[in-house]
Amino acid sequence: MFSSLKRRVDEVLLPGDEFSFEADDTISLTEPAKPEKAVCGPGLRRSGDRLVVCKSGVLRHKAPNVFWIDSQQRRYVPAKGESVIGIVTAKSGDVFKVDVGGSEQASLSYLAFEGATKRNRPNVQVGDLLFAQFIIANKDMEPELACIDSSGRANGMGVFGAGGLLFRVSLGLVRRLLAPQSEVRSDLETLFPCELVVGMNGRLWVKSSSIQQTLIIANLLQSCDTMTAQQRKQLFRKVQQGAL
Amino acid sequence: MAAGFKTAEPLEYHRSFLKENCRPDGRELSESRTTTLNIGSISTADGSALVKMGNTTIICGIKAELANPTVEAPGKGYIVPNVDLPPLCSSRFRPGPPGEQAQAASQFIADVIESSEVIKTEDLCIDRGKLCWVLYCDMMCLDYDGNILDACIIALLAALKNTQLPEVTINKETCAPEVNPEKRCGLHIHKHPVGASFCVFDDSILIVDPTAEEESLSTAQLTVVTDEEGRLCSLHKPGGTSLSGEKLQECISRATARQREIQKLIDKVIHSVKTAQ
Amino acid sequence: MTSSACDTASPRCSSMMEVCEASSVSLREFGCEQSLLSRPDGSSSFVQGDTSVMAGVYGPAEVKVSKEIYDRATLEVLVQPKVGLPSVRERSQEQCVRETCEASLLLSLHPRSALTLVLQVLHDDGSLLSCCLNAACMALMDAGLPMSCLFCGVTCAINTEGEIITDPTAAQEKESRALMTFAIDSTERRVMMSSTKGSFSVHELQQCIAVSQEASEKIFQFYRDSVKRRYSKTP
Numbered sequence: 138m139f140s141s142l143k144r145r146v147d148e149v150l151l152p153g154d155e156f157s158f159e160a161d162d163t164i165s166l167t168e169p170a171k172p173e174k175a176v177c178g179p180g181l182r183r184s185g186d187r188l189v190v191c192k193s194g195v196l197r198h199k200a201p202n203v204f205w206i207d208s209q210q211r212r213y214v215p216a217k218g219e220s221v222i223g224i225v226t227a228k229s230g231d232v233f234k235v236d237v238g239g240s241e242q243a244s245l246s247y248l249a250f251e252g253a254t255k256r257n258r259p260n261v262q263v264g265d266l267l268f269a270q271f272i273i274a275n276k277d278m279e280p281e282l283a284c285i286d287s288s289g290r291a292n293g294m295g296v297f298g299a300g301g302l303l304f305r306v307s308l309g310l311v312r313r314l315l316a317p318q319s320e321v322r323s324d325l326e327t328l329f330p331c332e333l334v335v336g337m338n339g340r341l342w343v344k345s346s347s348i349q350q351t352l353i354i355a356n357l358l359q360s361c362d363t364m365t366a367q368q369r370k371q372l373f374r375k376v377q378q379g380a381l
Numbered sequence: 382m383a384a385g386f387k388t389a390e391p392l393e394y395h396r397s398f399l400k401e402n403c404r405p406d407g408r409e410l411s412e413s414r415t416t417t418l419n420i421g422s423i424s425t426a427d428g429s430a431l432v433k434m435g436n437t438t439i440i441c442g443i444k445a446e447l448a449n450p451t452v453e454a455p456g457k458g459y460i461v462p463n464v465d466l467p468p469l470c471s472s473r474f475r476p477g478p479p480g481e482q483a484q485a486a487s488q489f490i491a492d493v494i495e496s497s498e499v500i501k502t503e504d505l506c507i508d509r510g511k512l513c514w515v516l517y518c519d520m521m522c523l524d525y526d527g528n529i530l531d532a533c534i535i536a537l538l539a540a541l542k543n544t545q546l547p548e549v550t551i552n553k554e555t556c557a558p559e560v561n562p563e564k565r566c567g568l569h570i571h572k573h574p575v576g577a578s579f580c581v582f583d584d585s586i587l588i589v590d591p592t593a594e595e596e597s598l599s600t601a602q603l604t605v606v607t608d609e610e611g612r613l614c615s616l617h618k619p620g621g622t623s624l625s626g627e628k629l630q631e632c633i634s635r636a637t638a639r640q641r642e643i644q645k646l647i648d649k650v651i652h653s654v655k656t657a658q
Numbered sequence: 659m660t661s662s663a664c665d666t667a668s669p670r671c672s673s674m675m676e677v678c679e680a681s682s683v684s685l686r687e688f689g690c691e692q693s694l695l696s697r698p699d700g701s702s703s704f705v706q707g708d709t710s711v712m713a714g715v716y717g718p719a720e721v722k723v724s725k726e727i728y729d730r731a732t733l734e735v736l737v738q739p740k741v742g743l744p745s746v747r748e749r750s751q752e753q754c755v756r757e758t759c760e761a762s763l764l765l766s767l768h769p770r771s772a773l774t775l776v777l778q779v780l781h782d783d784g785s786l787l788s789c790c791l792n793a794a795c796m797a798l799m800d801a802g803l804p805m806s807c808l809f810c811g812v813t814c815a816i817n818t819e820g821e822i823i824t825d826p827t828a829a830q831e832k833e834s835r836a837l838m839t840f841a842i843d844s845t846e847r848r849v850m851m852s853s854t855k856g857s858f859s860v861h862e863l864q865q866c867i868a869v870s871q872e873a874s875e876k877i878f879q880f881y882r883d884s885v886k887r888r889y890s891k892t893p
Contacts, residue, residue, distance in 0.1 A: 613857060624850075
């Protein structure tokens, strides 16, 4: 099972591809037999005694036993713990309705802000941008956001200030930007200083010293989506030289 | 208790019956509902039939009208089938233009007529390029309890066999058609297509002649239409879970048996009507 | 591509047209492009010879209350003909495509949401329904919707000499005495959908199913190649 999964890491798989749990051919006599456990991420499902791929994409592996499918999806599906950029669309009683790009609007309690109490309501208007994380996200319930972490701190979340620009990129690029050693991010750092907020729902928010620079960064990131690393480096070098 | 179980867990309820190889209404898996047929029920139509399969009731009326043949096919008449699922027959249908199910059923009936050649459209031609018959076949569901396709085909076939077209002569001087309603003759029915519908439960169990409830719980539906020579006129499976070749073969042999039953039934009814007159 | 191309690179050109050559079971040349439209969540265009269909998928999105299903997603399929308004024929094609997609998609993973699949016929030169099915499958895959298996459409025509022609053109369809379209699933190669025209014997049916199953192997391989190509383009 493990070996068959590992053998196909970095391969493109299609829905319907299967991995079956097969007992190892050789049994080691010296080591105690350990039950194999694989942790399956997005795109992999267990069906009886087999593992079935349900999304097309590249199989990825993270040591020791995490596997998932990296797919180029464009529609965001909320997942618990993910940080997203949302737009407040309505105020209804004690909750705000927030559009996060999923199939349903998420709710956000007015108490889920740092320092908010029943008396001291946060200043949130319809149309405001928020950076928040999901505390409830499953298929059967309305997703719920919060702008505080488990210890009650804002931790970078909350309503965005004035200025800056919001735009959409693919979910794949967002994940690449957030990767620990992101090449796109390090390339971007060489250009100009800017403030960048990355929402897992494919929304990016940029603020830089001038509107012109902000727009350049937004355009660069949007076009990065489909470029190879080489093309991107070339483009960034051009921008640095002031060609654009 | 049973009623509560049925409402709360309809699928489990059905499964518990299927495990015992029977169905909630007492039938075996491969048993059709009692089919009753009445022909000539509508006196104003040129041909009509009423079919009841269990609770499912379909009435078919055929109205013949004179029309000009199309330019592409000057020697052919045409048949216009239409399936109507009015709100009367089930709460799942809303008033207004026909829904997807009704339209898909109409298309299916049209395909069956064309594929089986139950009537040759050439027979409907009166005067080549000038005059032909149009048969409007309206099938109306009065009570919806699943498997309307089978019932529609039986109703249509019986109504076509019941249809009496008046003799038409063309006046040589005025070139106007003259209809003689006194002298009527029947249509020439070339083939006798009959359908058999199946439902697939839990991807593997095949059941024949499903009710509305069984249809809504099933994972796939299948209709096989065969004629008296055992040829297939249609194998209609609009998606759903996949079926193996063996299962298909099972459906086909069941369909041919069903064809014989229904043809016998139609002949018997027609015969009894004739002797009664 | 030259280096200047990247300056103007359109954001959605991730997979180029590609072509599969026909061999023993003769199929016309295939072509497929994924995610070519910017607005839909998944899109594809599928070309079989001169028949061409474009597909777009939206969803999972918010659902109308009247169409909400509490335990699974609502799938709506729209078939737009090349000219005129959709008629009864398109409705029946919609039904076939919808029920096939419903069987392969894991709809219970997105309850109370709506999926919309729009199929625009660009040109019809025979085997239209199978081309619609193939375009639909590629678009659903592109949208990243969870699927239990893939499916493909194969059309077979039996001509007056009794020969079986796979993937017929419009002219061949017209001359044929029977026409069958099957949807075959990728895991067990079984028949998911069947739609037939004309009369035929049981033996002919079985032959056609066997031929379609053989042809499906090729189509699935083509799917795999084009998805691979698409993923190889992006870093």
